[in-house]
Amino acid sequence: MADFDGYRGNSLEFLMRSEAGVGDMVEVGTEWGVITGTVVPRYQYDDDRHIVLKLPSGYNVGLSIDRLKGLTRKSSGEKPAFAPPPPPPSPKEDLPRVAILGTGGTIASRVDYRTGAVHPAISSEELYALIPELSEVARIEPEIIFSVYSENIEPENWSRIAERVSEAVAGGIDGVVITHGTDTLGYTAAALTFALQGVPIPVILTAAQRSSDRPSSDAVLNLVGAVSVAGYASFSGVYVAMHDSESDGRVALHLGTRVRKNHTSARDAFKSVGVSPAALWSREGLEIHLEGLPQRRKAAKFSSKPRFEAKVALLKFFPSMPLTLLEALANGGTRGVVIEGTGLGHVNSKNIPFIRRFAEHGGLVCMASQCINGRVNMNVYDTGRDLLSAGVIPLEDMLAETALAKAMWVLANSNSIEEARSMMRASLCGEITERTLR
Amino acid sequence: MKVGIEVHQQLATKKKLFCSCPIVKSETLPLQFERRLRPTQSELGHIDPAAVFEFAKGRSNVYRWNPESSCLVEADEEPPHKMNEEAIDTSILIAQLLHSNLVDEIHVMRKIVIDGSNTSGFQRTAVIALGGELSVEGEEVGVQTVTLEEDAARILGEDAHSRFFALDRLGVSLVEISLDPIMGTPEQVEKAALYLGRALRSTGRVARGLGTIRQDLNISTTGGSVVEVKGVQKLNLLAKVIVYELTRQVGLGKIAADIKKRGIRRVRCTTKDVTDLFRSATSKVLVKSVKSGERVVCVSAEGLAGLLGYEPYQGIRLGKELAEIARANSLGGVIHSDEFGRQGVSKEEAEELEKAMGAGKGSAFVLVAGDESKANGTAALLEVRLGQALGGVPAETRAATEEGETRYMRPRPGPARMYPETDVPEIVVSPRRKERLFEDVPVPWGEKVKEYEKKYSLSPELALQVYDSEFAHTFERLAQGTRLTPSVIATLLVEIPVRLTREGIKEEKIGEEVLVELVHAIDEGRVAKEAAPDLLRVVGEGKAVNVEEAAKFLKLKRLGQAELGRIIDEVVRKNRSMILSKGEDAFSPLMGEVMKEVRGRVDGQLVGEALRLRLRKRGKGKG
Structure with missing residues (x-):
């Protein structure tokens, strides 16, 4: 059965009439002569008036089916079958064991130059074959636990990861690496920090800003750094491991509660906010930059608290924000709202009655700042004081994204709204710092 | 012989091909970052040999840049923007000029290039048109493809650890035109390139100046592999480069024939670390290497004694080929047994080496020194190259030198090194666009x-x-x-x-x-x-x-009228007798004498006028 990946409508019909599909070698007649090539896939939303051929030179060209003078199938395409990769180096028995949990995106991949498709490497053998240096670092145990674009991650995914980490700890693993898309990596890191409080080993989230099929990908350095730290670091806890600069050299380890994606595309998009990175890793070694990190412990008893309350909103205040927005959230069953207020923690004072009513009815309302840097202080202006009296909890210098994950976790792991409010005020995992240093 | 030629011409667009950076050559490059590129694996576990070669060198790439000429796109820190419309228009115009057939949809591809000259590890390139012909003094040379691609980063230099590049040129639009192989004289190839260059310039939309047009050649002789020669910058070097490369290829064929004459059907090589033999060597170069902690590795090749230094044509030797490979791997070169004497390797040492290698009579030996991994890595490449000697010409990518020769760069890339650039949507070339541009097709x-x-x-x-x-x-x-x-x-x-x-x-x-x-x-x-x-x-x-x-x-100062008059007077005075005897005919010798005094300081025409006037005056005075 021919494969028509991405073709639809007229171009699909055209190919079917000629009994040719993706991967087939064909000859097409054009106004200027005959061209041979391989039919390659089209993108789903492309028009249906063209077919795409890969020429023997390797180039793809699009040809209008309206101008083609027929198409003949010369030979059927070989299915892109993966031959076994070159024999991987096998790791030494005395190396630490590190689990690599895949949640989406690709850690490493191979390109099918015939059609242009990118195939992820899944098994440890494939990973060792593509990144041979991993075999000198650790005995890795890769596993895809789910495959979701990071923008589609939901609290239930966090729960699944937390449970899987806890099982791996029970199985005596030395460290865990979680690969994840970059978009919501900061949220997941914060969520896991709360769900995995007291985890005795390092849990390192890592990702790539350049996909792993590219020679310039940052995935390899990030992954090797993450696996090294997971296997050998003296500390435990949840961290994000990503490039420290635009250079391939150092990988920064950011506290899961203090990290934010601050750039859409650069390799060093992730930055620690208000604190320095916890540590910097390079092939030369690991430098610790924060004091008081929890120490790695052996065979400690550990259980995660993986539940989250999904009905929490993160609301960025903006001029002209409709007063009905908060009300609609409350009516929709929202149990908590983290407001990203202006400056020191403000919203238009017209909203205050709605906030008061929401809090009085047992809702959790917290205030972070949209300034990103600095600390909310709601005692400086009248509006701040009014909001406090309406029941808003000021979150000090907690990042808004962290606050959302924390509120979700707190609401699922407290017995009363009072307890939830007091948990929000406390720094459980370094999410609030006492001193503002920049 | 068969010579294919690819001409790369920079376009004079206002902005780069995939971002809005202006085209500026930066004098200063205040910012820098460092990267490593890895070969990516294709289907079937195949990795491009050229890519592996570059990666095995273990060097990092240092990129220097200036925000006046580059942004995050060149730094590979941001995805490419939309393809530059002006560049597409110009390449469509060029295609029409060459009667090449436009594709209906332009698909941008990633061509894997991991020598560091592209921060992404690939060059973005797209076919604009297929087929066509170029008229060269009445004869038609076929056009294979017209492609639009981004130029590479400018190399600044290299050391043992890194290559250094400037990002200002990266991303400038280039049109590449591949011509059908020409089976004529080197001069005919040069002429084809010249005519193509003139056609490109006739658009008024291509960049001018040194380095804005570069020629790559694919050269082969009967039965030999195709050798790619990159980067001929000056047109008047083309024929010279072709002649050199053809000589090299024929020479390598002769060497291969000699190897076969010795009854060798396969070149047997052995590689061993022989550092200990050279701890107190007579060769200064080797002693220096060993003292600085480097390793000396020897590759022996059975039956090849005498053939490494054999020179079928001047400057064409197997030994030179091996040295070029070592140099491409950033080592100093090699010392081989046909030049042991000249390189200060003593007879005794040579005998010791022969014993240590356990090689049969008539073996050739090649020594290479460097740090352990580099010396061994290079030795492995030398083994491969010695094995290829039987086949004559190996498929390689070579660089053209300023002297009109070629030198080894890397193995020839495999065909499987292209895949779609998914960050840039395909571009439909509408019939209306073609028509609109048709009016811009330049006068021949x-x-x-x-x-x-x-x-x-x-x-x-x-x-x-x-x-x-x-x-x-x-x-x-x-x-x-x-x-x-x-x-x-x-x-x-x-x-x-x-x-x-x-x-x-x-x-x-x-x-x-x-x-x-x-x-x-x-x-x-x-x-x-x-x-x-x-x-x-x-x-x-x-x-x-x-x-x-x-x-x-030059101490040139414009002569004033008065001074010129004085000099003329002086000359006239000195030659009074000649003027008397020759009359009018004295003008030329006098002019010569005056010019000797004043050349460059006053226009010759003025001197002539002044002298003539002076002579006429003199004539009148006398009369």
């Missing part, structure tokens, strides 16, 4: 040259020289803006610089700025046009940076 260059002849009264040769030069636009501007005749301007801009380069002065030393300054200086009477060659020579030799300084250097 031949007509433009004729126009020069007519409008500026230039000789056909000078008109063509101006058209072919970098300074066609400058010429037009100066012809309008100065009082000098167009032929004087053309001579200054084109003829004199060409004459000076034949004397060995580097073309790039005499830039447009200097030439324009010269034209204005002559126009304003600050220097005489007779001084032009001397002035430019002084600048070309680096003794002055501009015409004003060159004039000071």
Whole structure:
């Protein structure tokens, strides 16, 4: 059965009439002569008036089916079958064991130059074959636990990861690496920090800003750094491991509660906010930059608290924000709202009655700042004081994204709204710092 | 022989191909970052041999940049923006000029290049048109493809650890035109390139200046592999490079025949670390290596004794091929057994080596020194190359040198190194776009040259020289803006610089700025046009940076009327008797004598007029 990946409508019909599909070698007649090539896939939303051929030179060209003078199938395409990769180096028995949990995106991949498709490497053998240096670092145990674009991650995914980490700890693993898309990596890191409080080993989230099929990908350095730290670091806890600069050299380890994606595309998009990175890793070694990190412990008893309350909103205040927005959230069953207020923690004072009513009815309302840097202080202006009296909890210098994950976790792991409010005020995992240093 | 040629021409677009950076050559590069590129694996576990070669060198790439000419797209820190419309238009125009057939949809591809010259590890490239032909003095040369691609980063240098690149050129639009292989003389290939260049320039939409057009060649002789020669920057080197490469290929064929004559059907090689043999060696180079902690690795090849130094043609030796591979791997070179004596390896050492290698009689030995991984890695490549000696010409990518030779760069890339650039959507080339551009198809260059002849009264040769030069636009501007005749301007801009380069002065030393300054200086009477060659020579030799300084250097000062009069008087006085005897005929020898005194300081025409006047006056006085 021919494969028509991405073709639809007229171009699909055209190919079917000629009994040719993706991967087939064909000859097409054009106004200027005959061209041979391989039919390659089209993108789903492309028009249906063209077919795409890969020429023997390797180039793809699009040809209008309206101008083609027929198409003949010369030979059927070989299915892109993966031959076994070159024999991987096998790791030494005395190396630490590190689990690599895949949640989406690709850690490493191979390109099918015939059609242009990118195939992820899944098994440890494939990973060792593509990144041979991993075999000198650790005995890795890769596993895809789910495959979701990071923008589609939901609290239930966090729960699944937390449970899987806890099982791996029970199985005596030395460290865990979680690969994840970059978009919501900061949220997941914060969520896991709360769900995995007291985890005795390092849990390192890592990702790539350049996909792993590219020679310039940052995935390899990030992954090797993450696996090294997971296997050998003296500390435990949840961290994000990503490039420290635009250079391939150092990988920064950011506290899961203090990290934010601050750039859409650069390799060093992730930055620690208000604190320095916890540590910097390079092939030369690991430098610790924060004091008081929890120490790695052996065979400690550990259980995660993986539940989250999904009905929490993160609301960025903006001029002209409709007063009905908060009300609609409350009516929709929202149990908590983290407001990203202006400056020191403000919203238009017209909203205050709605906030008061929401809090009085047992809702959790917290205030972070949209300034990103600095600390909310709601005692400086009248509006701040009014909001406090309406029941808003000021979150000090907690990042808004962290606050959302924390509120979700707190609401699922407290017995009363009072307890939830007091948990929000406390720094459980370094999410609030006492001193503002920049 | 068969020579395929690919011409890469930079386009004169306002912005780069995949971002909005302007096209500027940055003098300073204050920012930098460092990267490593990895070969990516294709289906079937296949990794490109060229990519592996580059990665095995273990070097990092250091990129230097200036925000005036590059942004995060060049740094591979941001996805490419939409493809530049102006560049697409220009490449469509060029395709039409070559009667090449436009594709209906342009698909941008990633061509894997991991020598570091692209931060992404691939070059973005797209086919614009297929087929077509170029007319070269009435004969048609087939066009294979017209592609639009991004230019690579400019290499600044390298050391043992890193290669250094500037990002300013990365991402500039290039049109690449591949011609059908030409089975003619090297001069015919050069002519085809020349005609193609003229056609490209006729659009008025391509960049001018050194390095804006580069030629790659695919050269093969009967039965041999295809060798790719990259980066011939000067057209007048093309034929020379082709002749060198053909000589090399035929020479390698002769060496192969000699190996076969010895009854060898397979070259058997052995590699061993022989550092200990050279701890107190007689060869200074080897001792220095060993003392600094490097390893000496030996590759022996059975039956090849005498063939590494054998020179079927001058400068063509197997030993040189091996040394080039070592150098491409950033080692100093190799020492082989046919030159042991000359390189200070003693007889005793050679015997020890033979024993240690356990190689049979008639073996050749190649020594390479470097740090452990590099020495061993290079030795493995040398083994491969020695094995290929039986086949004559291995498939390689070579670089053209400024001397018109070629040197080894890397193995030839495999075919499977292209996949779609998913960050750039395909572009439909609408029939309307083709029609709109059809009106912009330029007048053929031949007509433009004729126009020069007519409008500026230039000789056909000078008109063509101006058209072919970098300074066609400058010429037009100066012809309008100065009082000098167009032929004087053309001579200054084109003829004199060409004459000076034949004397060995580097073309790039005499830039447009200097030439324009010269034209204005002559126009304003600050220097005489007779001084032009001397002035430019002084600048070309680096003794002055501009015409004003060159004039000071030559102690040229414009002569005033009074001083010229004094000099003429003096000459006339000295030659009184000759003037009496020769009368009018004395003019020429006198003129010669005066010019000897004043050359370059005053226009010859003025001298002639003044002298004639003086002689006439004298005649009258007498009468």
